[in-house]
Amino acid sequence: MIVIKKEKLLRYIKESPVTFTFLLIIIIYFIVISLNGGTNDIETLVRFGAFFPPFIFKYNQYYRFITSIFIHIGISHLFFNGYALYVFGTQIERFLGKKKYILFFLLTGLMGNITTYIFNPISVSAGASGSLFGIFGAFIYLIHRHKEMITPEGRKSIISMIGINLVLTILVPSISITAHLGGLIAGYILSYVFIK
Template structure:
């Protein structure tokens, strides 16, 4: 299910929303590496709670498209590359877009309210955990139909959650909030009655 065998062109055609977010995150990171301009872009978008409190509301959105370093970007984009396509295929483009954005944004909102004013964060992790949360909801509804999905997703969610609290410099608030938001949205999107209505269209 999570083994990607598509060619580059097939991947772009089949998963346009995932491709868009992959490209946006990678290009944004490359821009932040440009001398002078890169620093301006990074500091314009980083989620600093004190600056949000002063009215920089866009920082509730922009941090999910910035990354601290290459390894941070690589880990998040690899996760999006692997897990995103299957969810986009199952949920559809618009629903996947909703899950991804709302999980990331609410992760940043929770960070603002639950962390101190001096707290600063960047990264797409909240949105990535939203994808995992949505799969968790799918597992909830299909545990007797798709046992393989359950065997794959639940350990990944468990390991990801544990590692969130074991590693340093991790925005645990964003991770957990994204996971919960993705799960709740998934409960709505993947409800059996709604799935049946999709198939009748």
């Protein structure tokens, strides 16, 4: 059993090295923050690079546009985003290739944060949700422009999953609507360049 699990992990790392690296960074970052004040403590989150527009504007801390993508607030946030990245990021990585996928992931996360910077400039936020919704945007593009590449069952499940996530985005107060929608729109538009 242990050998099978090890072989499965090694195969996953070989087939999806970028997604695995992103997951590793997210987990290590989470552990470090947890040991130095906690991932639910606002001051600690800001200290470690969470997205906080007032500091970006006042102190030119532009690195927060990127560092915040890899920070997660609480174990449930880490689990849900980590699992979604594991499942859906893997597929887009294999489709785009490593270099394009890295750029796509960072750009959609960046656009989610830029949207937040413009429309919600006083909140503290963090997470890979902008990038994940960017990945969802890529799936919407594939369904729209390359329907033959996804099975009918796959299309239904993807549309359902995106619909559920959009409803949760609207209904759950702690979720950043701006980051999700910014990432989703950016993911769809960038797919015209990255996928064609």
